[in-house]
Amino acid sequence: MSKPKLIIIDTFSLANRAFFALPPLGTSDGQPTNAVYGMAMMLLRLLDETKPDYMLAALDTGLPTFRHREYPEYKGQRLKMEDSLRTQIPIIKELLGILEIPALEEPGFEADDLIGTYAKGAAKQGLEVELVTGDRDAFQLVEPGIKVKYTRKGITEVDLVDCEYIQNRYQLAPEQLIDLKGLMGDSSDNIPGVPGFGEKTALKYLHQFGSLDGIYESVTKIERNRDRELLIKYRDQAYLSKKLATIITDLKPAINIEECCRKNTYDRQKVLDFCIKYEFKSLAKKLADAGNQPEVELNSLPQLDFSIGVIKEADLEQVTHQLESAGVCVVQFLTAGANWTGSKLLGLGLSDLNQNWFYPLSNSKTLPESLIRVLNDGAIAKIGHDLKKQMQIAKVNGVEIRGNLDDTLIAGYLVNAGLGSLELEELAKNYLHKTIPVWTSERGKSRSVLELPAELSEAVLTKITGGRLQAIRELRGTFQDNMATLGLANLYQDVEAPLINILFTMEETGVKVDPEVLRTFGNELRSRQHQLETEIYDLTGSEFNINSPKQLGVILFEKLGLKAPKKTKTGYSTDAQVLEVLIDEHPVVALILEYRQNIKLQTTYIDSLIALINPKTGRVHTTFNQAVTTTGRLSSTEPNLQNIPVRSEEGRMIRKAFVPKDSEHLLLAADYSQIELRVMAHFSGDGAFREAFLKGEDIHRFTAAAVNGVEPEQVTGEMRDQAKAVNFGIIYGISGFGLAKNIGVTRKQAESFIEAYFNQYPGVEKYVNELIEQARGSGEVHTMLGRIRKLPDLYSRNFTLRSFAERMARNTPIQGTAADIIKLAMVKIGRILADRPELGQLLLQVHDELVFEVRExxxxxxxxxxxxxxxxxxxxxxPLVVDFKIGSNWGEMSSCKLEELNA
Incomplete structure (x- = not known):
């Protein structure tokens, strides 16, 4: 006979997980609810799947505890709970009440102490106990009758932690984990431990001596001087840390376990009313559909409701008339094969936002003229998901999609704020809380609607199309509301939506690439590569595989005796970072780095560019990605233009292959001058920084003169380079250590340079500091045009993740604003060129530069x-300033002075 089960919920831990795991949700009056929704899903799933006999929830009071009295710095570095989560706590308590789960708090103690007390007490009474938490502190409570369901990621990925798990993970018993904390501390709770002791060192001595007491009883036997001295010096701190980390298990219970007994299931109607109150539509529907059934199945989300008709030949004129009358048309192609450029059309889905239709294209049927007319009609707005790809499919099949564009992928990109997948299926789950039909291969992997088997039945194709059309329709309305609430509507309407057609035109146009230029450069690289091989073999006295890190490591660190980095299981590290440190120790190191660079240039750029030249057009048609980067910048693939070296001679040689269509045309490059620094001057309002730009000064020379206390004409090249590194480094949150490494000075000198910089530009320092504080308060940052980037790692316990998030908080408003500005310029220029194509064509956007093909x-x-x-x-x-260059190829261009433009 199985034992009765008690489940204890670590409420705030799970609420925190749900808050950061789920996309923003809220009621129509602006109350955030994503943490509440996540908690509701978790609790209902636990109740329905586990059917516990007893259940309770432990909460923190938010007041100081006995641990703060013992150590005032306890949790001192913890960031304040975000307002949008704090406002959900009362609602979570309301939910617990509706589900009849006792919610317990104890002044002076933490939720962990309540969990420990009730878990140990229940286990002694013979109950089977499960603790549901996202906090590893609970692992110390594990014993044969107590297990931990640890939510290690989001709200669905759960590890079941028992004694065996802890033995496998730490080679310790659960009760030894507090000794581990005593030694290594816990940065998330600001528990100090023994300085210099990480998990590896702490585990070493616990495995050797068994406990903290055992270590100190034998501390004189510890061979390593450093460790022994640290242990002796910080003995009191180690025991204090153990005490702080120890969960109390003997509080006086506020209620009896029997008061947590679940005599029956929850009141479904009350939960339904709660869901309706907080606008959890999908969850409410699921509960309502379940009616009076005794259980609610919550293993998967419900499928989106939709209806769809198959268009017969006799229906074409009627459907066409409805679409033309509506003035809008949702578009969804289905194709077979992995490459849309050569795929077979399987069908076309259409909707007027009231009805959904599918036109099958089996048996080599082509699109009828009436539907082509709808797609071509610029007066009919087109709605879709990843419309640029839909336009490409149409174009390959001889059809143009015209009209104002409304794309749920791009809208979702803005609303998602850099978090989560943008696949239609995932957006439907996250925002509609519904699933849509997908085709799944025999291996269980879902297939894109552009890569479907050609033999799928019409019924299956119709069902897939109907789900996608309905999801696009509903997501469009959801995203319109969200964008209006978040202040993103103008950014979407004025920049992102019209940019879709601009990028489509750029991709279709492509840029001519001369393969002979690349082959010639490739031959030069191969010749140099053979020369480098010979020189490397001569210097090392051995022939070996230079591309083998293992063989290279043996040559460098064993045969030549260079100072080796730490050896890993696979051998010595020979990556670029390691070799750059060793470059002055032996002349072969510089040759190896050059050898690797040559190979990279050959394979990454020359060979791939030649392979990407379209044999029909003689041009490379890169793909511009509008919804990938978290800052709003465009990226490109096949080829990745952003990665072509900018200032090196090798990069210039590759760019020489990018040429205009013929001898009557030239390439014109327009590059924003120091746009990110100008944006920083605007945001910071610093008087001296702004003055430099207003006077047209060289900002790097101006900065160098100011921080070095010399006149601008006395600034050396080295001073200017250092100032440039700081100017841009401030944007990216560079540290003294990072700056020292970049400009080749000591850390102390670099920190002095940064200090002098902020003394010169106090407004910049004030702006940066306030920006970080604002980001910590809201968990997000904004660009000038309203783009949002969520930064949940600002609240991370992991120092590395938190520091990276802080750098992104600095960088994103500036880099993102620069990206928004160039996108807006592209839209404006693109509209002019669409009306006057004889002026030229926009070919490329790389970083802050636009490249045009223009008649001379x-x-x-x-x-x-x-x-x-x-x-x-x-x-x-x-002022925003644009620099121009003109030339017969992208690698050899001449600067154009502004006065020459009107010459």
């Missing part, structure tokens, strides 16, 4: 237009 006779007129639209895209309190 027209380049000045185009440059004037581009200059105006780029420099006037937005209004800053410092």
């Amino acid at each position: 006779a027209n380049w000045r007129e185009l440059a004037n237009i581009v200059k105006k639209e780029m420099e006037q895209a937005v209004t800053l309190n410092v």
